[in-house]
Amino acid sequence: MEMMNEASWGTVKNNPKQESVETRRERFIRIGNSRMRRLINTYRLIGGLATSSYQYYDKDIEVMQEAIKREHEACWAKFKKKPREKKPEVDFDLSAAQ
Numbered sequence: 504m505e506m507m508n509e510a511s512w513g514t515v516k517n518n519p520k521q522e523s524v525e526t527r528r529e530r531f532i533r534i535g536n537s538r539m540r541r542l543i544n545t546y547r548l549i550g551g552l553a554t555s556s557y558q559y560y561d562k563d564i565e566v567m568q569e570a571i572k573r574e575h576e577a578c579w580a581k582f583k584k585k586p587r588e589k590k591p592e593v594d595f596d597l598s599a600a601q
Contacts, residue, residue, distance in 0.1 A: 525533075549567070552559065
C-alpha cells in the first residue's frame with residue numbers, strides 16, 4: 504500500500520465506483536464553502552430584522568454588533584500564525600552537584 508504524505512491525508516470519499524482520498528485542502532474548501540454560505544445567509548436573516556415588522560432599540564443593535572465583532576475577531580485570530588515560543592536554555596550540569 505502506498506504511504507500517504509501529510510498533504511494527501513484525509514478521509515475516503517463516498518464513491519462506490521472509485522475509492523479516492525479527500526485531501527486536507529479539498530476538505531477545507533468543501534467545509535469552508537458550506538460554512539461561509541451559512542454565515543452569509545445568517546447575516547441576511549439578521550438584516551431582515553431591520554424591517555418595520557419588528558421593534559428594536561439602538562441598544563439592541565449595539566449589543567448584537569458587539570457580539571458579532573467579538574466572534575469575528577476570535578475567529579480570524581485563530582488563522583494567524585503564532586510564532587513558536589523558544590524554550591529556555593537548559594542549564595543543567597551534574598558535575599556541579601559534587
